[in-house]
Amino acid sequence: MITVPGKVVLGTLPFGSVVDERTSRVLIDQALAGGIASFDVSHLYGDGKAMRLLSNAIRGVPETNIWCSIGLERVTDPKGVFSVRLSTMPGHEVVRMAESALDSLKQSRLSVLNIHGFDPDTSLDSTFEGIRHLKEMGLVENVSYSNLSKTQAEKILKKDREKLIDMVQLHGNVVERKLLQSVGAKFTRDGRQVACFRPFARGLFTREYSRANKRPSMSRSVRGWRLDSYLNEAFLKELESLKQELDRQEITATHFGLSWLLNEGPADCAVIGVRDESQLSSSLAWVRQAGLTPSHSEMENLVGPTLREMANNLPKDHFER
Numbered sequence: 345m346i347t348v349p350g351k352v353v354l355g356t357l358p359f360g361s362v363v364d365e366r367t368s369r370v371l372i373d374q375a376l377a378g379g380i381a382s383f384d385v386s387h388l389y390g391d392g393k394a395m396r397l398l399s400n401a402i403r404g405v406p407e408t409n410i411w412c413s414i415g416l417e418r419v420t421d422p423k424g425v426f427s428v429r430l431s432t433m434p435g436h437e438v439v440r441m442a443e444s445a446l447d448s449l450k451q452s453r454l455s456v457l458n459i460h461g462f463d464p465d466t467s468l469d470s471t472f473e474g475i476r477h478l479k480e481m482g483l484v485e486n487v488s489y490s491n492l493s494k495t496q497a498e499k500i501l502k503k504d505r506e507k508l509i510d511m512v513q514l515h516g517n518v519v520e521r522k523l524l525q526s527v528g529a530k531f532t533r534d535g536r537q538v539a540c541f542r543p544f545a546r547g548l549f550t551r552e553y554s555r556a557n558k559r560p561s562m563s564r565s566v567r568g569w570r571l572d573s574y575l576n577e578a579f580l581k582e583l584e585s586l587k588q589e590l591d592r593q594e595i596t597a598t599h600f601g602l603s604w605l606l607n608e609g610p611a612d613c614a615v616i617g618v619r620d621e622s623q624l625s626s627s628l629a630w631v632r633q634a635g636l637t638p639s640h641s642e643m644e645n646l647v648g649p650t651l652r653e654m655a656n657n658l659p660k661d662h663f664e665r
Contacts, residue, residue: 350380350381350382350409350613351606351612351613351614351631351634352380352382352602352606352613352614352616352627352630352631353380353382353383353384353409353411353539353613353614353615353616354371354372354375354380354382354383354384354615354616354618354624355383355384355541355615355616355617355618356368356372356383356384356385356389356390356394356397356398357384357386357389357390357394357617358389358390358617358619359371359372359389359390359393359394359397359398360389360390360391360392360393360394360396360397361390361391361393362390362619363390363619363620365393365397367620368390368393368394368397369397369400369401370621371618371620371621371624372397372398372401372402373401374621374624374625374628375624375628376401376402376405376408378624378625378628378631378632379628379631379632380627380628380631381405381407381408381409382408382409382410382411382455382613383398383402383408383409383410383411384411384412384413384458384541384615385398385410385411385412385413385449386412386413386414386416386460387414387416387441387444387445387448388416395445395448395449396448398410398449399448399449399450399451403450409455409456410449410451410454410455410456411454411455411456411458411615412442412445412449412454412456412457412458413458413459413460413490414433414438414441414442414445414457414458414459414460415433415441415459415460415461416460416461433466433471434466434467434470434471434474435470435471435472435473435474435475435477436470436474437474438457438459438471438474438475438478439474439477439478442454442457442478442483442484443483446483452483453482453483453484453485454483454484454485455485455486456484456485456486456487456488456510456511457475457478457484457486457487457488458487458488458489458490458513459471459487459488459489459490460490460491461490461491462489462491462492462493462496462500464496468499468500468503468504469503472503472504472506472508475487475508475509476506476508479508486510486511487508487509487510487511488509488510488511488512488513488539489509489511489512489513490512490513490514490541492512492514492527493527494526494527494530497512497526497527497530497531498530501530501531501534507535507536509536510536510537511531511536511537511538511539511612511613512527512528512531512536512537512538512539513538513539513540513541513615514527514528514538514539514540514541515540515541515542516528516538516540516541516542516543516605516610516611517540517542517543517544517545517601517604517605518545518600518601518604518605518643518647518655519545519583519655519658520542520545520655520658521610521655521656522656522658524538524540524610524611525610525656528610528611529610532610537612537613538610538611538612538613539611539612539613539614539615540605540611540613540614540615541614541615541617542617543601543602543605543611543614543615543616544597544598544601544602544616545601578654579651579654582648582650582651582654583651585648585651586646586647586648586651589646590646593646595638595646596626596629598623598626598627598629598630599626599629599630599633599637599638600643600646601614602614602627602630602634602637603630603637603638603639603640603642603643604640604643604644605640606634606640607634607637607638607639607640607643608639608640608641609639609640609643610640
């Protein structure tokens with residue numbers, strides 16, 4: 345199995361937009377000082393500013409690892425809310441976009457190149473040809489796919505005899521388990537790695553999301569339907585019981601989420617999103633204490649059977665079909 349650097353990766357999607365440029369730089373510097381040296385970026389993040397901010401922040405800093413996503417197009421809905429649309433590409437376009445990212449970041453190598461979508465009409469052989477070239481040239485160390493359905497994951501694993509694809513990136517946490525149990529498990533069984541974004545379900549734990557406040561203005565949930573499945577009284581009641589138990593044992597939601605995922609849990613890496621220093625500080629505390637934090641099984645034992653059953657039986661989304 346490959347070793348992707350860093351169990352915790354700092355995502356930069358809001359940097360330079362929702363998070364202003366000064367605060368974004370502070371957060372990157374704070375992450376570096378606290379032991380996070382891996383950063384997820386794309387040419388679209390932060391309205392196009394995140395790459396420049398990250399490039400300037402890590403200049404001259406040794407042993408940083410860049411995870412770069414390609415295959416996204418900017419979309420703005422009628423209310424002006426930023427979103428992305430997935431677009432896949434043949435091999436020559438994979439190479440072009442990877443080289444463009446390296447140039448923008450002023451880096452010689454990407455730790456992870458993430459292909460952000462899957463198009464059944466794009467030849468996998470063509471995509472693999474581009475990936476093979478990037479790896480042979482030493483421009484890309486690892487390659488991942490995100491937003492894969494079970495069917496798409498099976499197709500890639502069957503076709504990719506050379507193991508050019510090293511990892512899958514999924515939304516996954518103690519509440520959103522189903523892709524971890526299906527797509528994630530397929531990659532793990534095949535000796536590949538699993539990374540998770542949205543690892544905390546933080547808004548549910550803090551009640552930032554509630555039946556009265558389904559769409560917080562700063563949340564990406566404004567563009568999704570999945571949250572509606574969680575905002576019922578029975579689910580929130582069970583989640584509140586879990587939160588009370590964590591509080592009683594003085595376990596933060598961040599430590600719970602990362603330990604559940606990463607300490608012998610279903611994932612190898614977690615891409616965290618933060619908006620301020622307090623959110624990042626709790627993740628840095630976990631990074632410093634990872635060897636001392638509870639295991640996945642200990643964290644799972646805190647989850648009541650009713651909540652576990654509800655999480656495992658939430659409605660399927662299109663990635664699970």
